Amino acid sequence: MSKQSRLLEEERRKVNFSVEELTNIYDGGVEQTEMKRKVEAAIHNDPECRCKDVGMMTREERFNDGMRRTIHLNKVVFPREGWNAFSKELDYVLRNIGKEFCLGIHTGVFLPCILSFGSDEQIAKWLPLGAQLQIIGTYAQTELGHGTFLRGLQTVATYDKASQEFVINCPEISAMKWWPGDMGKSANHALVMAQVVIDGKKYGMHPFIVQIRDLTTHMPLPGITVGDIGNKVGFETTDNGFLHFNKVRIPRENLLCKNSEVKPDGTYVAKTKDKMVYGSMVRLRAIFLEGEVVSALGKACTIAVRYSLVRQQGELEPGKPEVAVMEYMTQQKKLLPYVAMTYATHFACLKLKKMYNIFEQKVKEGDLSGLPELHALSAGMKASVAEQCTDGIEILRKSCGGHGYSNASGIPIIWARAVAGCTYEGENTVMYLQCARYLVKCYNQVQTNRLHGTVAYLNNMNQSTCRVNKANDFQQPAVLVACFQYRAREVIKSVAMKINHLTKNGYPNHEAWNKCSVELVNVVKAHITQYIVATFASVIDELSCSPPVKTVLLQMCALYALENITLYSGDFLKVGYLSPKQCDLALEAELDLLSCLRPNAVGLVDAFDYSDDLLQSCIGAYDGNVYERLFEWAKKSPLNKTEVHEETYKYLKPYLHAGRDILEGKTKSKL
Amino acid sequence: MSKQSRLLEEERRKVNFSVEELTNIYDGGVEQTEMKRKVEAAIHNDPECRCKDVGMMTREERFNDGMRRTIHLNKVVFPREGWNAFSKELDYVLRNIGKEFCLGIHTGVFLPCILSFGSDEQIAKWLPLGAQLQIIGTYAQTELGHGTFLRGLQTVATYDKASQEFVINCPEISAMKWWPGDMGKSANHALVMAQVVIDGKKYGMHPFIVQIRDLTTHMPLPGITVGDIGNKVGFETTDNGFLHFNKVRIPRENLLCKNSEVKPDGTYVAKTKDKMVYGSMVRLRAIFLEGEVVSALGKACTIAVRYSLVRQQGELEPGKPEVAVMEYMTQQKKLLPYVAMTYATHFACLKLKKMYNIFEQKVKEGDLSGLPELHALSAGMKASVAEQCTDGIEILRKSCGGHGYSNASGIPIIWARAVAGCTYEGENTVMYLQCARYLVKCYNQVQTNRLHGTVAYLNNMNQSTCRVNKANDFQQPAVLVACFQYRAREVIKSVAMKINHLTKNGYPNHEAWNKCSVELVNVVKAHITQYIVATFASVIDELSCSPPVKTVLLQMCALYALENITLYSGDFLKVGYLSPKQCDLALEAELDLLSCLRPNAVGLVDAFDYSDDLLQSCIGAYDGNVYERLFEWAKKSPLNKTEVHEETYKYLKPYLHAGRDILEGKTKSKL
Incomplete structure (x- = not known):
């Protein structure tokens, strides 16, 4: 066993909570974990279907192999396992086949659109053909x-x-x-x-x-x-x-x-407009955020945390042995807030899906009133979560130093796909502004109407300040939720007043809106962070689990919140809710949390339960055997197909032979 | 001429300063621009040497082609043009051959290291062999x-x-x-x-x-x-x-x-240690920052700005024709601050090179005392500029929407190389902390000794506040420099006091340092931004040029500064230099500047003078002919080599034929 593997084993012994229990909570229940693992085994055990490393492959090789795998999945695996496009296992199939597959738009968009747009007759004609790839x-x-x-x-x-x-x-x-x-x-x-x-x-x-x-x-x-x-x-x-x-x-x-x-x-x-088309976008966004963005962040966290625990570099104390890079506060600050972000955004996505299910029920009873709220929330979540998470993946990649820049780490490949999420399904800035429009409308209503649901916190427009006077107070979810609600309220109020002021002064609506759009984007970030913190806090509150798991989840919630307070301290100071002293305390609380969480770091990422097959990372595998894996991987470089790379030799040969003759004293160097 | 080309022509007519004059200033003089263009023409006119689009090539194809080009350059171009590794033209050769070449470490590191580490005899043996690729x-x-x-x-x-x-x-x-x-x-x-x-x-x-x-x-x-x-x-x-x-x-x-x-x-x-090894690192860093990072940002700006001026999307005013995406404030806020950053960091790199040259002179007179300052500054610059600029490139890429995600835009390729600069030549966080160590040392000295040079601003530790009371005041360089100096001073003071407090309370030095390292990184960012703003302001001050060029450069300086005030408003509020009201005025000043600069946008990026050869971008070429270029480019996809992609057809054929038979009524669908 390599030294690195031993180090990771030791780390796992430090973890003070049940990783399996946390996995079950993350998955949404023991049965879900079981189903996930069953699907995982079926795919892992099928060599034609198993994920393979694509870090050295060309674009065309990856496309071809994706097609081969997709057809195998449809032709062999689905019938063998008894799965189809409507099975409850499908989410886990998508999770476990990884990202290298084709025909995703056919299955995920073309077929659902026939259902959404087609008449019964049209559905009957096209859907069966499509479902069977005919x-x-x-x-x-x-x-x-x-x-x-x-x-x-x-x-x-x-x-x-x-x-x-x-x-x-x-x-x-x-x-x-x-x-x-x-x-x-x-x-x-x-x-x-x-x-x-x-x-x-x-x-x-x-x-x-x-x-x-x-x-x-x-x-x-x-x-x-x-x-x-x-x-x-x-x-x-x-x-x-x-x-x-x-x-x-x-x-x-x-x-x-x-x-x-x-x-x-x-x-x-013209027949009646089917508003459910917008509704189903909400569901798609929640699924896409979780499957393409949050999970990508979770994988990158797993890789970077495991690597940082076995990569030893430098002396913390002069003259003492080298330490794992995780011992450096700067490294903890790069990694652990993104572990927290993974948990926070994951639970927010689950909540969004639940909200959609409730909405769908109501629609069946003829009540479509929830659509604007849900649509705004999902647009804001889409932009904000995609941005935060993909920025995080890149920070995690850099935190792995040189090896993070190699495809061997797996993170470049994870990032390259996830980051598209900032652009497709509605460009982020457009999404921010759609959500902003709803929030400003709500603010303008709050004077006359009480608001409900995710914007209910706007009802309370009283001035107040935070009463925290020691760092530890910032660990309380209620304190943190209050911070974010206050900030969101105030920034919404401020921009809404600016728009009203501009229009009163003769600016047409669209011009006032454009003039305020930079601030409007910030408004949505404030609203969504508030939503994520509040959701995470309430999920933990409702959870029945062991005290150590509850503790670690509360710490994740606090860390996500405190990282955002430090990042946006300007907002909190400007709206007058936090004092400069309290901002310092928030940072102190965050740094304390990092030290506190450090022994549990490996457990927190192990709980995401990404198999080595899914990570495809030499530096982030479960066993920590980083260096041998890197060496084995490197040997497969396209340039290493032959010991002497023929094209290189072709160009260099005349020079080398001249050098040889000079070094052997046969000719003299001329310069 | 396409509609897009016409739009860009119209834009160029709006520019109110001489682009050529600005180019000359950027290059460091008319003669430099001339030399650059001469080298550019020599390379452009040689089909074997000219930059080519690599967006569809595999890694091995790019390596092979890089080797071919490198050898051609050495064997044919250098002798033909009378250049060698010591020519004054070399910087422009490197600029104009683009990034697709091999043997860069041989020429750029191996040979200089022989000079640095070898005895005269060893240099005489190895250097000529190396210089001739033997x-x-x-x-x-x-x-x-x-x-x-x-x-x-x-x-x-x-x-x-x-x-x-x-x-x-x-x-x-x-x-x-x-x-x-x-x-x-x-x-x-x-x-x-x-x-x-x-x-x-x-x-x-x-x-x-x-x-x-x-x-x-x-x-x-x-x-x-x-x-x-x-x-x-x-x-x-x-x-x-x-x-x-x-x-x-x-x-x-x-x-x-x-x-x-x-x-x-x-x-x-052991002989005397040659401290000049560290000195030459300073020079290398300045060259690398300019050549690999700032220039990459300049290229990305050129592409994103031109594209944003011809890409029309959406109505600003309902019912009116579509507008260029540049008309949206959110887009201006994404692009123009990075144009400003390119100018700001470019002049800071030039200044660093000049400081190195003065230092080198002094070394010849036996005076090595400037080394610690220069070393710290270059470490801080390296980390801070690499981080800011590469984050900027990615924001610019996303600002191009979907087409930014395609290699056709050129930005993914520019970013992929530049971002390595955050890791190589000293990992960024390590660099930040090296600079921080120097700053804390200076702070501890300032009580007893006056400081000079780049840290002289630390001498003044008096409390004060900003006296701005209208947005327009924030356009003055002196006001902005004062903001950044005050902030940097206060954050250095704050962390130095925290370290002292910890060590007095029994923490060993290394532990106190580690506990403060997150804040220390921020300290360096504050110091370097201060340095960049102050340098830019003094460069403009010393410039003799036409008033319109001076105006636009002052605007660039103010925009870079204001963007950093908005970004780090938390710092400015916390140290008590700006009030919440003044932060609002700073944002107002920034937004005003954006509108003001908007008509000059294309001129500001044209002045960087990157040829289409160097940009390799379908969406950022000089003529703005975006869509036709994209279509021509796409045709070259590796998957388009044949009309029917054989591997795809192989897997899909049985399904298609079944579909055909059903649609033709020969068989029936079974589901």
């Missing part, structure tokens, strides 16, 4: 020239009464569909969002099913130009594509017509 | 288990009196050399740092020349295990390597003996 679809909305601003999309579907067809066309190059996943090389159908035009009149964006490739040869159909958009930061296994339509004709029936229909004579019939 | 060397210091902590390095050089040889050996796997550039597949010699042992006694780390590969076959020599360490975030053209010694014997003469010697009988002779 057609493969993409969701083609984003264009080269337009992303988040949907009304700007340029692809047109002109109705031709004579033939009862729609003519799909891209009037200019920027109208080409761009980015849709699975579209580049895989999809043979696309759910295309296009502007409906009938008799020269525009009717807005509508969803169409368009076949784009031949089902025999897989060649693009006439009028279609389609391909992969090239290499990106991450998502190597996704063939994000471009798609250009040159007057492509499709039958009238291919307009998905749950919400609106075009009759054969060109009459446009 | 030997290729690496600098082998970092090991698998040890980086920044040099005393922990484990490779041993045991002197064998009988044969008058050193035996180089790695006692365990973590002792293996790891990371040295050019080592994996290129180098045939290594400058190896190893622990000298004579008769069982250790003498510390010493530099040896060790041949590692055969000069005829390029095969590793007996006892040597060497190879590439595999794929990383960036630096694809560098074969960072591993190197294991199994009792490799080298002649006694291969100990580079300028500083210490081992006599044939094993007598160890």
Whole structure:
């Protein structure tokens, strides 16, 4: 056993709580952990399906292997294990197959969209084909020239009464569909969002099913130009594509017509708008945040914490043996707040999912009133959690020093995918401002109406100050929640007043809004951090568990909160809730917590329960055997395929031979 | 001409200062700009040497192409243009060949180290060989288990009196050399740092020349295990390597003996320590910061600003045409402060180089007293500038939305290389703490001695407050410099007092230091920001230039400062220099500046003068023709080599054919 492995074993003996108990709580119950492990074993034990290291692979190798694995999963594993797209195991299947798979948009977006937009007849036609991969679809909305601003999309579907067809066309190059996943090389159908035009009149964006490739040869159909958009930061296994339509004709029936229909004579019939489309976005966001962002942070924490416990570097006390880098306060400050963030944002995502489930129940009873709140919360969470967590992953990567920069650490690959979450599914700044609009509206209502739910804390607009006078007081959840509620309230109030002031002084609404937008983004960060701290505190409060686990979770909650107080001390001071002295106490409390949590560090990340298969990290594996793993990994470098790298030798040979002759005294050096 | 190109042309007409004049100032004079452009043309006009797009290439393709280009440069371009490693043109050669080249460590570190560590005889033997690539060397210091902590390095050089040889050996796997550039597949010699042992006694780390590969076959020599360490975030053209010694014997003469010697009988002779080794690190840091970090930020700014001026998205005013994303305040706040940061840190790097040159002069007169200050400043600059700038590049990347995530934007590739600067050449946190040690020492002296140079501002420890009472006051450089000096002084004072308090209360020095290290990092950030603002202000003050250029540079200085006030408002409030009201005024001043600078945005980045060759960006090229470039680029995706991607088709075919048969009514769907 290597020295490093021994060190990690010793660390595990220091942990003073039950890691398994904490895992069960994290998973949402013992049964969940059991189901997760069963799925994990099934995938781990299938060599065709097991995660493999991709750190040395090219983009095309990763794409090819992702396709192989996806088909194996559908063809062999699902039938063998009795799983399908609606199984309760599905979340765990997604977790345990890791990120190297294809056709994610087909399954995750194309099929659900048919259900959302199609009539019963259309669903009956397309859904079974899609569910069995007999057609493969993409969701083609984003264009080269337009992303988040949907009304700007340029692809047109002109109705031709004579033939009862729609003519799909891209009037200019920027109208080409761009980015849709699975579209580049895989999809043979696309759910295309296009502007409906009938008799020269525009009717807005509508969803169409368009076949784009031949089902025999897989060649693009006439009028279609389609391909992969090239290499990106991450998502190597996704063939994000471009798609250009040159007057492509499709039958009238291919307009998905749950919400609106075009009759054969060109009459446009609008049906009731289905608001649940927005509702399901909420659910998707909660799932995406947890599965793509929070879990990525959890993996990066696991790697960085384990590595920091076995990496010894430098003397803390002069003349004494070297210590693990975790002994340095600066290292603890880099790592442990992100472990806390993983817990805090994880429970906030679980809560968001629960809120959605309650909302869905109410919708069935005809009550849609919860939608604006839920929509705003999920937009704010999406932006704020994606930003915080992906910034954190990069800090964790750097905390691993040089090895963090190598793909061997696994963190570069984790980050490269997760960070896309700041951009897709609604660009972060747009999301911040959507949430801000709701908050400002709430603030303007609070004078006349009581607010409920996640904005109820805005009801109390009394001035007050924090009464903490020693560092330890900052460990109490109630004290921390009060800090964040006060700050959020005050920053919302301040910007709302500024907007009102501007509009009173003659600025049009949109200009006042733009002038305040920098502060509005900050408002949402304040609101969401408040939401996360309050949610985490209430989750812990309701938990029945052993005292050591409760203690460590309370410490996580406090650490997340205190890190945010230190980071945004300017806000807390400006609104007058904390004094400079109290800010110092908050930092003191945070540093105390770090020392306190340090012996439990490995237990806190072990509890996330990421297997070595999922981490794919030489420096973060469970056994701590860092250096031997790095050496074995390095040998697989593409440049090491042969002992002498032929291309290098080709260029260097004449120089080397000249050097040899000089060193052997056969010729003389000339300079 | 595309609509986007027209938009950028219109933007250029709005610029109210001479871009060429600003370029000349940025470059350090008209002659410098001319030399730069001459070198640029020579490289641009040579198709073998010209930068090419690497966004779709694999790591091995990039390495091979880098090697080809490097050899062409040495063999053909240098002789043709009359350049060599000592030409005044060299900085511009490095600038204009871009980042895709090999043998950078050989030229940039191995050769200078021979000069620093070798005796005259050794220099005469090795330098000419190296200068002509007849030997290729690496600098082998970092090991698998040890980086920044040099005393922990484990490779041993045991002197064998009988044969008058050193035996180089790695006692365990973590002792293996790891990371040295050019080592994996290129180098045939290594400058190896190893622990000298004579008769069982250790003498510390010493530099040896060790041949590692055969000069005829390029095969590793007996006892040597060497190879590439595999794929990383960036630096694809560098074969960072591993190197294991199994009792490799080298002649006694291969100990580079300028500083210490081992006599044939094993007598160890220490000569005077050459402090200039530390001095030259200062110079290297200034060059590296400018060439690898600040320039990377400048390129990212150029790309993001141009793109934001032609990318139209959404309506600012409802019902009006779409506007460029630059019209949104949130976008201006993402971009323009980093344009300002590029200018601010660029001039600070120039100043650091000048300080080094003055120091070098003084050393010749026997005066080494400036070393501690210079060393501390360069360590603090290295950490602080690398962190600020690389964080900025990532923010700029995200500001480009989806296209920023594609390699087509060029920013992912720029970032991937620049961000390594936070880790190599001294890990950032270690650098911060080195600078902090100097600052705390200065603070402790200030009670008894007057301080000079970059820490002179610590002499004034009087309490005061800022007297600003309207936003516009914050445009004055003197006001801003005073803010940053006050803040830096107070945070240094506060942490120095805390350390003193702890040691008085019985904590050993090292423990008190560790307990305060989180605050010490902040102290250095405060000191360096102060230094950058003050330097920028004094550079502008001394400049003779046209009023419009002076105005825009003053605005850049103010914007850099105000961004840092907003970011660290907590510090300014806590030390009591700014009131909450003044913090609001600072933000107001910053937002006013953004609007004011907006029409000049394209001019400010054009002035950096990065050619399209160097940017390699579809969205940031000079002509603004974003969309057509993206489409042309995408076609080159590795997945687009054939219309039908064979591997995909192979896996999907059976499903497609089943789908076809169902859709054609030949079979029925089964679900």
